[in-house]
Amino acid sequence: MKTDTAENARPPARPSGAGGRPRVPRRSPNRAVLGIVGVVGFLLLWEAVPRIGLIPARFLPPASEVLAALGERLVLPEFWTAVGDTVLTWGIGLGIAFAAASLLGFAVGSVPVLRAFTHSTVEFLRPIPSVALIPLAILLYGTDMASTLLLVVYAAFWQIYIQVLYGVSDIDPVAEQTARSYGLGRLSRLRYIAWPSALPYVLTGLRLGAAVALILTITGQLIIGTPGLGQQISVAKNSDATELVYALIIATGALGVAVNVGVRALERRALRWHASVRGEEIA
Amino acid sequence: MSAASTDTRDAARRPGASGASRIALRALHLLLLPLVLIGAWWLASAVTGLYYLPTPGEIAATFVEVWGAERLAADVLPSIGRLIGGFTLGSVLGVALGVVLGLSARLRAVLEPVLEFFRAIPPPVLVPLLMLFMGVNTTMKLAVIVSGCIWPILLNTIEGVRAVDPVLIDTCRCYGVRGRRWLTTLVLRSASPQIMAGMRQGLSIAIILMVISEMFASSSGLGYTIIQFQRSFAIPEMWSGILLLGLLGFGLSVLFGLAERRVLYWYNGVRAAARGE
Amino acid sequence: MLDVTGLQKIYPGQQGEVEALRDLTFDLGEGELACLVGPSGCGKTTLLKCIAGLMRPSSGSVVLAGTSVTGPPPDMAVVFQEYGRSLFPWLRVRDNVELPLKEKKLPKQRRRELSDEALDAVGLLKSADAYPWQLSGGMQQRVAIARAIAYEPRVLLMDEPFAAVDAQTRADLEDLIRTLWKRFSMTVLFVTHDIDEAVYLGERVLVMSSSPTIIQDDVTIDLPDERDQINTRGEHRFAELRTRIYAEIRNASQSATAQPQEAGKAH
Incomplete structure (x- = not known):
């Protein structure tokens, strides 16, 4: 009999997925100081390189000018509208992908026949780069937010769906049999056995999906021109406002960090009860 | 009878x-x-x-017609070449830097916040930036791919190098295994599962960047051609381009899977053994 | 051959320092097979790492054949307790054995001879092309032992090598160690927490106290050279030696629990 432990059934990508492993302990004050040294050093370098003319300032404006441009932006309502649009597109896209992938994943994952019949299709559709759909999206929705949503949903869906499938196949057969022998119905088994054991995988999928969704949100805004930070970058680039391009890139980076930190925090919260079982996953 | x-x-x-x-x-x-x-x-x-929404038959017929030898040589192969070149360069740089950072706790502590920030920047924003820097040319397209796909590879390599088993490190010290053999036999092999996971993520980012750098800033290549078809409402042609990109993604994923199975043969064996098979 | 003098190791800890080893002095003669036995948590692994040059002692010295040990010495091999983790899972059995020989820059021919001989000695020549994870725990530890012998060390250190294998395998491996020791004439230092194992294997048993550790006793095992799992363990003298060491270790762990304030004073 096969006793799949969670650790073994995990695909190779799991030990360090896109979000990286949350590193809770071991952040001693010394590390924080060194980290600040790194950030300050980086900013100084960035300031110095254009100032001494290593790279002309029209290509790489000094850090102070970029940060000043960012500061100016931060008080403009249109900047916050763009941020809002970006977050909204990201959130809706991720939400749709998550709902669809969880439902389909649980349904297909728990019925072996369905799994067998869908495998080839999934393996073909999954690696298709979502940017291939850009022309179709433009054709269907123009520069409407829906254009970008199409890309976001397609990209994030597969990340989550695959993890849900792994998660469902990872359900401990002993727990499942125990539940059956105690006469738990199908729904209670789903609630008390399948869902908790698949949860870590679902959250990994969410983490990977969230990162990919942000990438595609920005891509769609940049290439298609749907409203948001990506479109602002494109506009700034076309009007040769170099420091603004850099400032907006920093803004998208900050958004990226926020998404990573947020999803990791969610993961830690949701898996607190799991810590003893899978210390390796959490710590 | x-x-x-x-x-x-x-x-x-x-x-x-x-x-x-x-x-x-x-x-x-x-x-x-x-x-x-x-x-x-x-x-x-x-x-x-x-x-x-043309019929599949129409798309298939157009596919054969559109992606003939001429366009293959002019648009498709250069795109794939840049993709593979950029991905290879990004992998080499990512692994090399990742090993250095993985081995030095101090360097890691200094650079970690900066790297985390760079990793969090959605790579497509690098396209307008690098266009600014370098104009529209092959170097820029390569630079876009490298600077996008390097992050998952770099960060996963760091994780992998950090996770080398201390017993194996002691074993190597006892038996005087050092230098290049130490690097190739111990560190890189031991980190290979994480490196491969990082490379898989890097590959899909590289494909995205290859396509959009051509859509955004190019007058040739796969991405450019497909977006041109859409702009001129050549619908079956556009679909055939989407199909080609899909096949490209699928093909690369299959090839990568084969390479991964070879490189990680031992790793899958260890996992199967741990499962008690 | 191996002189350990006044060895002390103090770990810096979060709640003050922890003195793992206090003052260890002993020496091993050329070709001796000595067992080091002590209660669990007495710093056996720390001592072994200091001897192997993997860890710097806080004070005291380790001298191997007249040379002070500051890093891993070239003619010493170590077999670790965690057999599964000390073999390279991406190398086949033979490559695991030959890896240190490659680093010694031995020609291919010679490497092959040495690995053949070592694998044959542990009875694993047939598994030379297998991967470590395809073997059982006992076989994996044999590979680690073969790797150590193929290295042709003058001193072989073994850190509780059989702690994680089943009883029958363990008995076989113990006999294997005696055979190899005679055949390859090495000096062997065998660390264990199992008193029976120490008495059965050793020519000499060094008894360690509880932490902070000193050498509490040095017992010569005057059992006949030819040992046998059934007869030797049945001998009256075996029982006597076993009882003596057992009593000492029990005293050691009792006095350790009775003197926490003394341990505190040491800091």
């Missing part, structure tokens, strides 16, 4: 028949849903007659 012969014939046929039905079932598993989906598409496009 005749009964006996029927018996033996049955006995001889039975395993063969069940084998054949197994193969038939496999084929059904493999092909049924794709065929149903293609059929449904066909029906939908025939019934609705929407201009943006």
